[in-house]
């Protein structure tokens with residue numbers, strides 16, 4: 001366990017223990033776009049209800065050091081305590097994102113590409129991941145489409161080896177994978193016997 005993440009885990013443990021889970025005061029600037037529960041309150045905003053805490057911390061750090069572009073001022077300059085409080089809050093929410101509208105033909109096309117290229121790291125149809133990667137199942141399709149292309153354009157830095165997974169894929173292939181991820185029910189039972197359910 002790396003020590004920088006210990007505070008997040010403590011906050012997580014604490015928020016899970018408090019049944020009513022009142023929103024921490026530090027959440028106020030986030031609510032306009034992410035809502036109280038992390039279900040997006042505006043178009044184009046990602047759902048972060050029940051998202052992995054470490055992934056959210058990494059994202060906020062990447063916004064602050066500009067290795068991931070964001071025009072939202074509220075994402076930057078957060079103190080460690082504020083970051084722990086807001087991330088701990090959203091990570092502790094039960095996943096309740098609405099089903100996005102997706103195109104069945106794109107979903108079918110995306111599934112094949114997903115199985116060949118993306119499943120190693122975004123496991124169980126995007127319901128599971130290693131802790132560095134986010135939960136993708138049921139994510140907003142427009143958000144996913146933009147992010148999928150952002151890696152390719154260099155607006156977002158590829159994580160280790162994801163660039164290999166992209167090799168030779170067209171933009172249309174990648175957009176089909178966005179539809180595949182968005183169409184998955186994040187709360188469906190795990191497909192693989194070994195996969196663990198998170199919530």
Ligand code: HEC
Pocket residue numbers: 027029030031032033034044045046047048055056057059060069070071072074075078086087134
């Ligand atoms: C004005 C709207 C807005 C506000 C306010 C806002 N966000 Fe965001 N947030 C976004 C958008 C849009 C994105 C997608 C990345 C981007 O374009 O900036 C995002 C991305 C994120 C991500 C990365 C999610 C992912 O799936 O990669 C996290 C974590 C996050 N926001 C947390 C917060 C927190 C915590 C606050 C409050 C301190 C906050 N945001 C305030 C709009 C907002």
Ligand code: HEC
Pocket residue numbers: 046055058059114117118119120121122132133134135136139144147148156157159160161162165166174177
């Ligand atoms: C070697 C592991 C690996 C493979 C293979 C991989 N990814 Fe990823 N992916 C990651 C990690 C780690 C992250 C988190 C990156 C970050 O924080 O910037 C990520 C993040 C993403 C995101 C951002 C999601 C969000 O909520 O913002 C998208 C979109 C994505 N991957 C798409 C794909 C697609 C499409 C494929 C297959 C063509 C793929 N990935 C293959 C590891 C991988």
